Amino acid sequence: MESEYVTTPFGRRPMSLALLLKQRRGEAIAAGTTRNKWKLFRSVCEARAGLGVTDRALTVLDALLTFYPEDELSGEKPLVVFPSNAQLSLRARGMAPATLRRHLAVLVEAGLISRKDSPNGKRYVRRRREGGIDEAYGFSLAPLLARAGEIETIAVGIAADRQMLRGMKERLTICRRDITKLLAAAVEEAIPGDWERMSLMFQTILQRIPRAATIENLMPILEEVEAIREDIVNLLELHEKMQMASTSESQIERHIQNSHTESLSESEPGLETGQGTTTAGQADRDQQPETKPHDGGLNAHTNGGEGSGFAVRSRAGELKSFPLATVLQACPDIADYGPGGRIGSWRDLTTAAIVVRSMLAVSPSAYEAAASVMGPETAATVMACILQRGGCINSAGGYLRDLTRRAEEGEFALGPMLMALLRAKSPAVSRAGT
Template sequence: MEPHTSTTPFGRRSLTLAHVANQAIAKTRLPEKVVHKWKVFRAICTAKARIGVSERALAVLDALLSFHPETALTGDALIVFPSNQQLSLRAHGMAPATLRRHLASLVDAGLIVRRDSPNGKRYARKDREGEVEIAFGFDLSPLVVRSEEFEALAEEVSAEARALKLVRERITLCRRDIAKMIATGIEESVPTRQAGQGLANWDEVHTLYRGIVERIPRTAMRDELAPIADELSMLADEVLTLLETHIKSENLSGNESQTERHIQNSNPDSLIELERGFPKKQGATVEANPEPRRMPEGSYPLGMILDACPDIVDYAKGGISNWRDFMATTAVVRPMLGVSPSAWEQAQAAMGEVQAAIAVAAILQKGTAINSAGGYLRELTRKAEAAEFSIGPMLMALIGARKRDKKTA
């Protein structure tokens, strides 16, 4: 007599049409088909979001696969029948209720098929030769049948992850380039208008740049980030064109003035001073490479400040490695934020030069959370004058916000 293959679950568990469909798929398995069980498991792990299973459920599937004695899944002996106690031990001590819930999710996702015995126990009955005649437990046949599907899903997820990484890298590079080119344009007084066209000044360029950056969501898919990357790339090209055009015009005017000087200096009667001397005290030496400014007294470590306010680094020409670089970069950022000279002087008087610069870096980091950077700095100045403000809590809040963003990303 041929043994009857169980179709319905034991006890109060209900049978759904999805379960019937999964069982029908399992029946299409070719006996000669061979699948590497850990290879298909890795594909399922990669595509878990597409398949609809959690990491804890995958831990249970990992434990189930460990009860299959062979690495290859093939033939008819694809039913594993561990007890809940054994399965819980291999699933890192998972609680029985949690184990049952994740087993049900694996069944619902079509990764395994439940083959329950008449009394709900899992076991195998052997014939006289010692071969397994019938087994009751969990059928791994769907893994063999759907192996190509899982591998295709894993490849799609991997390709999407690669594309997302590339677009994020593109955004990062564009942000760095634009910020540093804007800083160079301001320091070198490069005009932003050409033939009466273009933005009025570098503040407007910076406002346009920040408007694009602030639209970047904390967690986003490639389709959302790609248009932003395109906008940043276009803006980077435009800013670079401004700088290159200015360099060409400077070179042209420099060549013309050099020609004029050559004509003027061709007079043999003129006195040419080849080298000018500057009076200096005897024994005085010129310091070619002054040492970097040390950490100001009463301030916080520079590494902590950059951890709390990483956006300030985008505006540094060669990075920020000491306090001199930090102060120079905040001097570039301050007018971009719209902080007036009077507000800056009051902040320096109330907080000190370094603390005021740290406050500017923190205001830049807060971005759209602050409507008016100048007004916000004046409010901090008022609190500092009343001994009601300290820069430390602001830095710790920014560091905590970045850590939370990393966890949710």
């Protein structure tokens, strides 16, 4: 064990309180502490940035360790090495004396070694008669052994940070590749989207990547790039869902047309201006020829001389009670779910309705039943109305099934539902309806 008296520096080097504290910490070696000097040196190299030493200073420390005769550093044995400047310079790869002195001072300042100066400032050893060391003057490795645990902890932390930084760089590389190829695929396949803006935003973020990247400055950049990739993937998935919904809607429409051939000529009340549903013209309608569908919208049958009109079902079983523009005016929210964020036709409306149906957790069977009873376009209009009134409806699926049941019983009128939405949006429409 090293002696515990204070060693003041030789010559004109001053003594300081910090130097005294470092000497005391260097002597505070726990009993039984041992380390392999080369493994400990490897930990020092790993923790270099945290210890505040340079690579040249580590070269000098490496040279000092070669003068310690054993591989194990132990607090129970003398830890002072006493090479001359000439020998130390040779083992430090021929380092110049002035440079050698400077880096020795760096090691002392970092608390990895301490000086144990002789009365005349020379480095030497005084041995006993049996050959053992009685007193040695030079550089003590005791601080290195005393801080072994701290050094190893710093080394582990730095290694973990380096591993994390490597992982972040890998994620960033994969993200850059994904975004580049996804944008190219979207543009090549003419998928609707603001791809030029996303590409410009992506390039702007990449310009902020520093040459010497750290965890602190790379993390926000990685988060932004991953957010852009997620936005692109979501847009592409939404486009795919719309394509699948359009295909599903076409299959539903064909199923309805094939399974209701016996009731093609039947008429059901679809729009009324009064309360309830009237059946006074039912016998007359049964005897009249089949009503041919009109491409533009409303097929009406008047009852006597009254002005109340009833929308009747066309040969395809569809109810087009109002123009598409009126439906979109009453239910503007549905347009966000159309192909490309807009609705330009009844097919676009039915496609958007299927997307909304899934979003509102309406079962496919409930929607298919509504399309079967009301017609695909009327069912799509009803879904648009449910979406518009979403805050007032607790269960969209239950509400749609109730409307389907009422439609089967001839008690459902689409007109009042649309007019209520129009009145809620426009005071002028409200006054016109009173």
